[in-house]
Amino acid sequence: MIExxxxxxxxxxxxxxxxxxxxxxxxxxxxxxxxxxxxKTTTLRCLYTLMAPDRGQVLVDGLDAAADPVAVxxxxxxxxxxxxxxKRLTARENIAYFGRLHGLDxxxxxxxxxxxxxxxxxxxxxxxxxxxFSQGQRVKTAIARALIHDPKNVxxxxxxxxxxxxATRAMREFLKRLKAEGRCVLFSSHIMQxxxxxxxxxxxxxxxxxxxxxxxxxxxxxxxxANLEDAFVALIGSEEGLAA
Amino acid sequence: MRPTLIVFLKEVRENLRDxxxxxxTLFTGPLMxxxxxxxxxNTLVTRELERAEKPLPLPIVGAExxxxxxxxxxxxxxxxxxxxxxxxxxxxEQDADVVLxxxxxxxxxxxxxxxxxxxxxxxxxxxxTGSSVARLRAILENESERAGALRLLARGLSPSTTRxxxxxxxxxxxxxxxxxxxxxxxxxxxxxxxxIGGMALAIDTTAGERERQSLEPLLANPVPRWQILAGKLSAxxxxxxxxxxxxxxxFAVIGHLMPTEKIGMSLEIGVxxxxxxxxxxxxxxxxxxxxxxxxxxxxxxxxxxxxxxxxLTFLPVIPTLLLTVMPFKAQLWMYxxxxxxxxxxxxxxxxxxxxxxxGLVLAFICTTLAAVLAAAVTARIYRSEKLAISA
Numbered sequence: 348m349i350e351x352x353x354x355x356x357x358x359x360x361x362x363x364x365x366x367x368x369x370x371x372x373x374x375x376x377x378x379x380x381x382x383x384x385x386x387k388t389t390t391l392r393c394l395y396t397l398m399a400p401d402r403g404q405v406l407v408d409g410l411d412a413a414a415d416p417v418a419v420x421x422x423x424x425x426x427x428x429x430x431x432x433x434k435r436l437t438a439r440e441n442i443a444y445f446g447r448l449h450g451l452d453x454x455x456x457x458x459x460x461x462x463x464x465x466x467x468x469x470x471x472x473x474x475x476x477x478x479x480f481s482q483g484q485r486v487k488t489a490i491a492r493a494l495i496h497d498p499k500n501v502x503x504x505x506x507x508x509x510x511x512x513x514a515t516r517a518m519r520e521f522l523k524r525l526k527a528e529g530r531c532v533l534f535s536s537h538i539m540q541x542x543x544x545x546x547x548x549x550x551x552x553x554x555x556x557x558x559x560x561x562x563x564x565x566x567x568x569x570x571x572x573a574n575l576e577d578a579f580v581a582l583i584g585s586e587e588g589l590a591a
Numbered sequence: 592m593r594p595t596l597i598v599f600l601k602e603v604r605e606n607l608r609d610x611x612x613x614x615x616t617l618f619t620g621p622l623m624x625x626x627x628x629x630x631x632x633n634t635l636v637t638r639e640l641e642r643a644e645k646p647l648p649l650p651i652v653g654a655e656x657x658x659x660x661x662x663x664x665x666x667x668x669x670x671x672x673x674x675x676x677x678x679x680x681x682x683x684e685q686d687a688d689v690v691l692x693x694x695x696x697x698x699x700x701x702x703x704x705x706x707x708x709x710x711x712x713x714x715x716x717x718x719x720t721g722s723s724v725a726r727l728r729a730i731l732e733n734e735s736e737r738a739g740a741l742r743l744l745a746r747g748l749s750p751s752t753t754r755x756x757x758x759x760x761x762x763x764x765x766x767x768x769x770x771x772x773x774x775x776x777x778x779x780x781x782x783x784x785x786x787i788g789g790m791a792l793a794i795d796t797t798a799g800e801r802e803r804q805s806l807e808p809l810l811a812n813p814v815p816r817w818q819i820l821a822g823k824l825s826a827x828x829x830x831x832x833x834x835x836x837x838x839x840x841x842f843a844v845i846g847h848l849m850p851t852e853k854i855g856m857s858l859e860i861g862v863x864x865x866x867x868x869x870x871x872x873x874x875x876x877x878x879x880x881x882x883x884x885x886x887x888x889x890x891x892x893x894x895x896x897x898x899x900x901x902x903l904t905f906l907p908v909i910p911t912l913l914l915t916v917m918p919f920k921a922q923l924w925m926y927x928x929x930x931x932x933x934x935x936x937x938x939x940x941x942x943x944x945x946x947x948x949x950g951l952v953l954a955f956i957c958t959t960l961a962a963v964l965a966a967a968v969t970a971r972i973y974r975s976e977k978l979a980i981s982a
Binding site: 356360392393396397398399401417418423425426427429430431432434435436444445447448449450489492493519 | 592594597598601605608611669800803804805806807808809810811812813814815824976980
C-alpha cells in the first residue's frame, strides 16, 4: 500500500511536482500516466526516498518515508528510470549484490535468483557478464535485482521503455503476475495502450498536478469521451508528449 | 557495518576484473618510484664514470706557443684536438665543451718570468661543461704551481714562502647526503604511486557509477548512504595502499641492486626505511582516496572526473618543489602538514638521517585526521540529491 499526500517538489524556479496525492492499493496495478516532463519520475523518486519532497507526505504500508527512509526502502522493489548494471559482473552477481545489501543470506539469494531466472526466462544469459547485454536482457536483470527481497510494493519507472514488442508483452504478463501475487504495483508510463490494458486504476499527471484518478471505465465516463485516447487528450489539454 | 563490507567486496571484485586498473595498481603505480630511481642512478653512474676515465678532448688554439704545457696536458689524459676557426662559436654551438687559447705573447712572458696568460673558452649555461672546465682548470693551476715552485727554488727560496695558508677540506657530507638533490624527487613518485593505484576506483565508484546509471538503483537499497560510501572509500584506499606497499617493496629490492657505491653514494633501504615509509604513507593513501572520490563526485561526467583527478596528481608536486628550491630546516610543525611531512620523512630516511619519533607520530596522526575530514566532506556530498541523478 502506497499513499502520497500533497507532494511538492521544485528545482530552483522549476516546479516539478505541485501537490500530487494518490494511493496505490495492494493486489492492484496502478498506472501513473502523463506526458514527458509531467513530474512522474520526480514523484517516484520522492517515493523511493532518493529525493526529499519540499512538502507533503509519502507513506508505504503506513510508514512515513521522511521519518524512516531505510525501512521504507526495505518494503519497496524499485526499477528506476536509470537501470544500469555492473558490466564486469554477471547477471547473477548483479542480482546477488542487491540481495546482500538487503541483508538476505546466500541460500535465499540463490533460490530467489533461480526462481527469477526461470520466471523471466533469463536462463541463457544469467551466468554471463552484463557487458553487451541487449536492452531486454538488461531490463530483465534489473527487475530480478529489484525484486530479490520479495517486496510487497513494486515501483517501476517506464518499465517498457526501449523494449521490443515481445519483451513488452512479457513485461506486461510479469506485471499481472505480480498483481496476482497480491502485491501493490505502481508503474509510470506515457503509453496509453499499456496503461489501459493493465491498470486497475489510472492516475493522470500533467504539469505536476493530478488531473484524474479513476478506473479506466470511470475515466471514459468522466470525460464523456468515446475512447481512452480522447479521454486523455481532454484531460491533459494537449496531445503533446503522449504516445499511442 | 555489514553493508559497508558488501560494497567493499563488490568494488574490489569488480575492479580486479578491470585489466587496465589492475595493471595500474599492481604494476605501473608501484614501479613509478623504482623506475625513476634506476633511471637517475644509471645516468649519473655512466656520466661520472665517463668523466673520470675518459680522455678529455681539448681543442687548443696556439698550441705551438707552449709545447711544454701541451705536453704536460697530454700526460694528464687530455686529448689534444686541432683548433677550431672560431673558438667562441664552437663553444656556443656545442661543437666543443671547452677550448684552450694560448696567445702569441705566451713564450715571451714565460721567458721573462712574467704571468703568461692562457684563456679557457666555455659556455657555462651548457649542461655538461662544468666538470670539463673544472678538470682543465685544476690541471693548469697545478702546472702553474709546479713552475712557480721551480722558479722559487732557482732563486734559493722555499716554495712554502708563497703558501702562508694551507687549506685542508673536512667535508661533513655523507655519501647519502651528497645524493640529496638526486633523491629530493623520489618521495613524489611514491606519493604518485598512491595516486595512480586508487584513481580508477575513485572515478569508477562515483562518476562512473552515476554515468552508467547504476547509482540510483544502488541508493534505492535499504542502506544508509554513508555506509555505501564507506565501502567504496575503503575499496579505493585498499587499492592505493596496495600500490604504495608494492612500490616501497620494489624500491627496496631494486635499490639494493643498483651500483650506487660507484658514485660514492650509499642508500639506507633497510627494514626501518620500509617500516617508517609504510607507516606514514598508509594514512596518506587513505587521504588521497578520499580526495579523489570527493573530486570525482563533483564532476558531471566520467570524462570530467578523469580530467579533475588527473590534475590532482600535480598537488604533491607543490611540497616537492618547495622543499627542493628552498631547503627548509625541518621544523616540528612541518610534520603536521600532509604531503609535506611524507616528503620530508622519506627524504631524511633516504639520506640516512634520523627522523624524530615525534615527527613520525605527528605525520601519522595529522594525515589520518585530514583523511577523516576529507571522508566526512565526501559523505556530505553523498547526501545531496543531485549526486545520484545522471541526466
